[in-house]
Amino acid sequence: MVDKNLGSLALDIFNSISxxxxxxxxxxxxxVENQSFFINQWTGKTxxxxxxxxxxxxxxxxSTANVLKLMASQDMGVQSVSIGDLSTNNSxxxxxxxxxxxxxxxxxxxxxxxxxxxxxxx
Numbered sequence: 001m002v003d004k005n006l007g008s009l010a011l012d013i014f015n016s017i018s019x020x021x022x023x024x025x026x027x028x029x030x031x032v033e034n035q036s037f038f039i040n041q042w043t044g045k046t047x048x049x050x051x052x053x054x055x056x057x058x059x060x061x062x063s064t065a066n067v068l069k070l071m072a073s074q075d076m077g078v079q080s081v082s083i084g085d086l087s088t089n090n091s092x093x094x095x096x097x098x099x100x101x102x103x104x105x106x107x108x109x110x111x112x113x114x115x116x117x118x119x120x121x122x
Contacts, residue, residue, distance in 0.1 A: 010063070
């Protein structure tokens with residue numbers, strides 16, 4: 001995979017959502033930084049300048065969810081939105097945001113699972 005930093009990940013999100021309202025695009029880096037902090041707190045690991053591969057997908061999905069929540073909560077004149085291959089109208093943005101958030105949390109939880117081993121006596 002190509003190395004990513006928070007800014008390039010924000011650019012990927014910008015390019016995946018069409019149309020991207022101007023009121024949201026200026027907040028993209030901040031949204032990604034906030035989700036990076038959330039992941040740092042959740043996992044106890046620090047996402048460095050270069051984002052490790054295992055954190056890219058949950059960080060992207062959680063950040064996308066927050067962008068969609070912002071778009072859904074504020075009337076920005078957007079009637080329909082495309083996110084990659086998915087398209088929806090404005091009334092479904094909140095539901096789509098929940099789906100991205102659920103997916104991101106599932107990915108995050110799968111990263112933080114501890115594997116415990118026990119030694120059998122015998």
